[in-house]
Amino acid sequence: xxxxxxxxxxxxxxRRLQEVLGGDIVKTLLVQGKTPKCYWGTAPTxxxxxxxxxxxxxxxxxxxxxxxxxxxxxxxxxxxxxxxxPLELVGHRTKYYKFVLLAVFESLGIxxxxxxxxxxxxxxxxxxxxxDNYRLCATVTEHDAKKAGAxxxxxxxxxxxxxxxxPGLQALDEQYLDVDFQFGGVDQRKIFTFAELxxxxxxxxxxxxxxxxxxxxxxxxxxxxxxxxxKIDFLDPPDAVRRKxxxxxxxxxxxxxxxxxxxxxxxxxxxxxxxxxxxxSTANGSAVSLANGDGSKDEGAQKPFVxxxxxxxxxxxxxxxxxxxxxxxxxxxxxxxxxxxxxxVHPKDLKNVVADALVSLxxxxxxxxxxxxxxQEVTERAYPSPVxxxxxxxxxxxHPPPPGKGRNANVATTHPAANATASTGQTDDPPLSSTAExxxxxxx
Amino acid sequence: xxxxxxxxxxxxxxRRLQEVLGGDIVKTLLVQGKTPKCYWGTAPTxxxxxxxxxxxxxxxxxxxxxxxxxxxxxxxxxxxxxxxxPLELVGHRTKYYKFVLLAVFESLGIxxxxxxxxxxxxxxxxxxxxxDNYRLCATVTEHDAKKAGAxxxxxxxxxxxxxxxxPGLQALDEQYLDVDFQFGGVDQRKIFTFAELxxxxxxxxxxxxxxxxxxxxxxxxxxxxxxxxxKIDFLDPPDAVRRKxxxxxxxxxxxxxxxxxxxxxxxxxxxxxxxxxxxxSTANGSAVSLANGDGSKDEGAQKPFVxxxxxxxxxxxxxxxxxxxxxxxxxxxxxxxxxxxxxxVHPKDLKNVVADALVSLxxxxxxxxxxxxxxQEVTERAYPSPVxxxxxxxxxxxHPPPPGKGRNANVATTHPAANATASTGQTDDPPLSSTAExxxxxxx
Numbered sequence: 001x002x003x004x005x006x007x008x009x010x011x012x013x014x015r016r017l018q019e020v021l022g023g024d025i026v027k028t029l030l031v032q033g034k035t036p037k038c039y040w041g042t043a044p045t046x047x048x049x050x051x052x053x054x055x056x057x058x059x060x061x062x063x064x065x066x067x068x069x070x071x072x073x074x075x076x077x078x079x080x081x082x083x084x085x086p087l088e089l090v091g092h093r094t095k096y097y098k099f100v101l102l103a104v105f106e107s108l109g110i111x112x113x114x115x116x117x118x119x120x121x122x123x124x125x126x127x128x129x130x131x132d133n134y135r136l137c138a139t140v141t142e143h144d145a146k147k148a149g150a151x152x153x154x155x156x157x158x159x160x161x162x163x164x165x166x167p168g169l170q171a172l173d174e175q176y177l178d179v180d181f182q183f184g185g186v187d188q189r190k191i192f193t194f195a196e197l198x199x200x201x202x203x204x205x206x207x208x209x210x211x212x213x214x215x216x217x218x219x220x221x222x223x224x225x226x227x228x229x230x231k232i233d234f235l236d237p238p239d240a241v242r243r244k245x246x247x248x249x250x251x252x253x254x255x256x257x258x259x260x261x262x263x264x265x266x267x268x269x270x271x272x273x274x275x276x277x278x279x280x281s282t283a284n285g286s287a288v289s290l291a292n293g294d295g296s297k298d299e300g301a302q303k304p305f306v307x308x309x310x311x312x313x314x315x316x317x318x319x320x321x322x323x324x325x326x327x328x329x330x331x332x333x334x335x336x337x338x339x340x341x342x343x344x345v346h347p348k349d350l351k352n353v354v355a356d357a358l359v360s361l362x363x364x365x366x367x368x369x370x371x372x373x374x375x376q377e378v379t380e381r382a383y384p385s386p387v388x389x390x391x392x393x394x395x396x397x398x399h400p401p402p403p404g405k406g407r408n409a410n411v412a413t414t415h416p417a418a419n420a421t422a423s424t425g426q427t428d429d430p431p432l433s434s435t436a437e438x439x440x441x442x443x444x
Numbered sequence: 445x446x447x448x449x450x451x452x453x454x455x456x457x458x459r460r461l462q463e464v465l466g467g468d469i470v471k472t473l474l475v476q477g478k479t480p481k482c483y484w485g486t487a488p489t490x491x492x493x494x495x496x497x498x499x500x501x502x503x504x505x506x507x508x509x510x511x512x513x514x515x516x517x518x519x520x521x522x523x524x525x526x527x528x529x530p531l532e533l534v535g536h537r538t539k540y541y542k543f544v545l546l547a548v549f550e551s552l553g554i555x556x557x558x559x560x561x562x563x564x565x566x567x568x569x570x571x572x573x574x575x576d577n578y579r580l581c582a583t584v585t586e587h588d589a590k591k592a593g594a595x596x597x598x599x600x601x602x603x604x605x606x607x608x609x610x611p612g613l614q615a616l617d618e619q620y621l622d623v624d625f626q627f628g629g630v631d632q633r634k635i636f637t638f639a640e641l642x643x644x645x646x647x648x649x650x651x652x653x654x655x656x657x658x659x660x661x662x663x664x665x666x667x668x669x670x671x672x673x674x675k676i677d678f679l680d681p682p683d684a685v686r687r688k689x690x691x692x693x694x695x696x697x698x699x700x701x702x703x704x705x706x707x708x709x710x711x712x713x714x715x716x717x718x719x720x721x722x723x724x725s726t727a728n729g730s731a732v733s734l735a736n737g738d739g740s741k742d743e744g745a746q747k748p749f750v751x752x753x754x755x756x757x758x759x760x761x762x763x764x765x766x767x768x769x770x771x772x773x774x775x776x777x778x779x780x781x782x783x784x785x786x787x788x789v790h791p792k793d794l795k796n797v798v799a800d801a802l803v804s805l806x807x808x809x810x811x812x813x814x815x816x817x818x819x820q821e822v823t824e825r826a827y828p829s830p831v832x833x834x835x836x837x838x839x840x841x842x843h844p845p846p847p848g849k850g851r852n853a854n855v856a857t858t859h860p861a862a863n864a865t866a867s868t869g870q871t872d873d874p875p876l877s878s879t880a881e882x883x884x885x886x887x888x
Contacts, residue, residue, distance in 0.1 A: 080582040
């Protein structure tokens with residue numbers, strides 16, 4: 001990182017974000033040659049789905065800019081979200097999340113030496129934290145707490161008290177995780193401004209807040225959250241990925257409500273660009289100016305999503321039948337967007353190329369899973385296969401379903417007062433927050 | 445206590461209460477020969493005033509019935525009520541409260557071997573308690589928490605979050621203090637029924653709840669809470685006691701809004717009866733069937749509030765000028781009440797006799813204070829004399845006020861969202877709860 005200027009690093013940290021609050025805090029640290037620290041939180045509830053690529057792609061930028069990234073695995077929140085899941089089960093899910101998230105960064109060739117995972121239970125039950133929580137509750141009005149959670153805590157007729165506590169706890173996490181900024185979806189904005197207002201009242205520093213835009217779910221369309229095919233699991237095999245993307249809502253010419261297109265913008269093009277930059281720096285023999293890691297050595301498929309023979313500057317290619325004019329190449333997301341809007345790109349063609357890209361992204365993750373006996377065991381403990389109950393009544397011998405069958409992810413349910421620690425930035429299925437617009441989150 | 449039957453003990457435990465919820469829980473323990481355990485909470489904020497005699501007189505019944513009494517000194521709550529008072533100051537106030545409360549029981553000759561003081565900070569910041577608090581918050585609706593605190597938490601325009609937490613914390617205290625019942629004023633009723641509803645939802649036992657009637661303040665009249673003379677301190681000298689009672693609202697014939705009369709009912713007659721019972725058992729040479737202690741030996745003034753020569757059965761005497769018919773003797777509170785209502789007892793005569801009784805009750809407490817250097821030092825630390833600020837502007841030499849001068853009690857202010865741990869049962873000045881009807885509590 002020594003070759004990258006503070007400006008380079010700041011640009012990388014803040015690019016593609018929808019909003020930055022308190023950017024000067026980060027800039028000052030970079031100018032001083034210090035390592036900014038950030039946190040992003042997720043509650044280990046249901047199986048994480050590929051929507052997590054959205055925040056993780058942005059976190060990859062932080063890591064490349066040499067930011068110290070702390071991923072808060074909010075196990076206490078996960079436990080409170082669904083108290084039917086005992087703490088032990090949450091413990092297994094926490095391990096499962098670590099396996100998946102780490103595998104994603106490694107499969108992208110992102111260096112993880114500055115990445116740490118912290119479990120909420122490691123500090124959220126301490127004397128100091130709880131006294132601060134009480135102090136905060138004696139400072140914060142009901143009104144402000146409710147307002148802070150309005151977009152993230154599910155608005156129901158009989159809201160639980162916990163929904164009012166979460167904004168304060170999330171503010172305290174910034175202090176106790178000792179970070180300079182918090183990252184999350186822009187749906188967290190009110191939580192973030194709440195933290196900026198109240199932390200200083202407890203005598204703590206105000207932190208910066210970096211926000212991703214909200215991205216609709218990849219496989220889900222409107223009203224599709226009850227459809228089990230609306231979420232793609234990181235471990236889904238290629239045929240499942242292709243089937244789910246085929247069913248996704250992706251209307252010809254419609255660029256505003258299009259999860260497939262949004263995934264290209266938020267995940268595929270950034271990854272493609274990362275790979276192009278990496279290839280360029282290797283080809284030039286130039287010093288790797290940003291921390292690109294050496295994943296290319298490990299992961300064979302570190303190819304940009306660009307076809308061979310594409311013109312220079314292409315960041316994304318879409319195949320198209322020769323009779324319709326052959327493949328299309330785009331030098332930016334805006335170009336792709338325009339082509340889709342003007343119906344030069346057909347939904348079927350877009351879906352095909354996105355499915356190909358996603359299959360190639362998931363391939364090394366699945367490979368890691370298949371090679372790790374520990375991960376496999378953790379998975380069975382974290383999301384045990386449901387025991388079919390009806391069979392018992394017939395007094396028949398129980399035949400377990402073949403491996404990989406059965407929708408075990410549905411074990412995780414979502415609590416109305418789901419916590420508000422952070423979101424993927426996906427409007428359709430934020431992993432942590434029960435937003436008002438969707439009734440089903442986390443359960444894959 | 446072995447001589448007292450379970451029925452005797454139950455009668456003593458529940459007499460003069462306005463309401464008992466779950467009395468069977470207590471009765472069953474007594475029949476089984478077990479020692480019931482109870483708790484009463486108070487937040488060590490401002491200097492406790494003689495209104496505390498109301499709950500303490502009832503607690504004396506518990507102790508005499510061999511109940512294990514735990515007095516929760518809610519220091520965390522006191523700290524949160526007024527975060528300008530640092531925890532260190534609250535620590536001194538906690539010590540001050542212990543000195544006063546213990547001195548009251550001892551001055552009444554009540555055995556204190558079954559009495560313990562527990563500081564909230566000793567368990568309210570532990571991992572287990574806080575996880576239970578989170579669990580409770582993920583179970584309790586905002587609506588139920590608000591309803592529970594409606595009578596005890598001050599209803600203001602911008603209520604603080606802490607006001608919603610207190611009912612749950614008070615419920616958890618029953619579990620963590622390991623008691624069978626909680627005692628408080630009937631203003632706590634909604635908090636108590638909240639605890640009965642929610643503790644079992646966490647898997648904990650439902651407790652019984654014993655409630656004192658609400659008693660108007662002794663020296664305060666309506667709208668008098670801004671008057672510094674509306675509170676009588678346990679350490680007030682006789683002339684201050686007499687002056688304050690002289691100013692108290694006590695209207696001829698008015699028995700419904702009469703703090704002086706209410707004090708006779710809730711404090712003076714019970715104490716008088718206790719002393720009469722004790723004298724009778726000593727005179728008869730009979731076994732002390734209820735734990736009366738041996739305070740009579742220590743405290744010279746353990747005389748009932750009955751004049752020499754009063755007819756047998758008298759529990760309270762009122763002096764009256766011979767020209768109006770001479771002294772009056774009452775065998776019950778109802779008899780006194782009726783006499784006051786029919787104007788046979790003049791307010792001036794009632795005030796005089798109440799002042800005499802109170803001076804005699806406070807005399808041994810003052811004596812203990814004067815004999816204890818430690819208590820005196822704690823008092824100066826807990827309620828330091830205010831430093832006059834105006835002098836500084838004039839750049840004059842600072843002359844400290846003479847010892848004993850200056851209203852140092854005013855250091856303690858009351859927070860709008862005062863906690864709801866328990867109240868004295870005095871409507872005019874509950875020591876813990878900021879009720880809706882009074883703006884000034886705790887500050888003496």
